[in-house]
Ligand SMILES: NC(=O)c1ccc[n+]([C@@H]2O[C@H](COP(=O)([O-])OP(=O)(O)OC[C@H]3O[C@@H](n4cnc5c(N)ncnc54)[C@H](O)[C@@H]3O)[C@@H](O)[C@H]2O)c1
């Protein structure tokens with residue numbers, strides 16, 4: 438279907454399943470493994486004998502992986518590691534007016550990674566979540582992924598590569614609940630990261646009151662901004678590529694070129710996916726439209742992409758010029774775990790920072806008198822007399 442105009446909403450929203458998912462989460466909290474086995478049979482059609490994948494199963498599955506896939510995983514891993522290492526914050530400190538202060542960037546202890554596995558396999562998502570965690574220094578990684586009874590060789594190979602502690606053969610909301618609250622087989626973690634369908638998103642939203650989450654990454658979104666320099670065949674391929682994630686993918690082309698819009702419309706007219714085609718007066722208007730959508734992926738297929746990039750305010754990840762958005766999904770380096778549902782208006786994609794806590798410190802052995810007096814004055818203004826006294830006593 439072709440819609441001429443901007444999308445007014447996302448194709449699907451997880452609030453439609455909140456009530457149902459709330460019941461799933463509660464049942465897992467109460468019944469633990471028993472609920473996991475029940476839901477996996479109900480939603481995945483698999484009767485689990487055990488929830489945890491054994492080390493032997495992981496090793497046996499990883500050994501089935503062909504050398505070319507292992508090589509591809511190794512190449513992609515190095516690029517992703519380079520990206521997150523290059524942005525990892527240094528341990529720095531400073532000081533002013535007699536106070537020494539700084540931040541100790543501290544890695545999280547236990548992280549749960551959800552790797553989607555309903556309609557498609559996403560071993561790349563395990564790389565995108567596990568590598569920044571390792572770069573941050575996280576020592577305990579736990580993975581939940583629907584395996585339909587057996588563990589995928591690529592996921593097994595990556596799990597061994599990242600020294601993942603445990604893999605659970607569970608998916609959906611029940612997997613998120615298990616990671617959040619723990620069960621007899623599943624470790625309770627401090628933070629859950631990873632994308633998923635509406636049930637996974639709703640569960641992350643619900644458990645986020647008790648455990649950290651990276652965000653609520655749902656169905657994939659791509660907005661392409663194109664001018665007359667763009668190649669309509671490349672645009673067509675980029676849109677259909679992300680359309681492979683399913684019919685809840687948001688696909689938008691905003692163009693200043695009637696030719697590009699006409700050619701792409703002809704190419705997509707036979708597809709059963711939904712495409713939004715939008716005419717923009719000029720590049721500024723096109724980028725303004727893109728910012729209003731705040732897409733997960735933004736592709737700037739224009740003659741001056743670096744100039745256009747300066748106007749971008751809301752997007753998860755941006756590809757410039759003829760760079761295909763799908764390369765972000767695998768080997769460009771930046772993460773493909775990106776905000777959807779317009780969350781790009783207030784957050785970006787997953788990075789090493791999602792696995793680090795900035796613990797700040799201060800040591801004031803001999804702070805300037807002005808700082809002491811200011812603190813005492815404000816404490817008294819707020820009525821905290823003992824706050825004020827505790828400060829004054831130190832520096833008499
Ligand atoms: N934003 C990102 O960074 C990003 C990255 C990769 C994938 N994704 C998205 O993740 C999604 C993956 O979805 P998926 O469904 O293939 O896999 P999934 O693993 O997210 O969900 C599958 C699980 O959902 C549960 N489930 C299925 N039907 C259910 C029902 N009716 N009621 C309750 N639970 C049910 C099952 O337990 C199943 O294991 C896609 O939309 C894809 O676009 C997003």
Ligand SMILES: N[C@H](CO)Cc1c[nH]c[nH+]1
Pocket residue numbers: 559561562657679733766773774775
């Ligand atoms: N485009 C998806 C969301 O960024 C990521 C992905 C994984 N595998 C294929 N594509």
Ligand SMILES: [Zn+2]
Pocket residue numbers: 657678679682763766
């Ligand atoms: Zn993709």
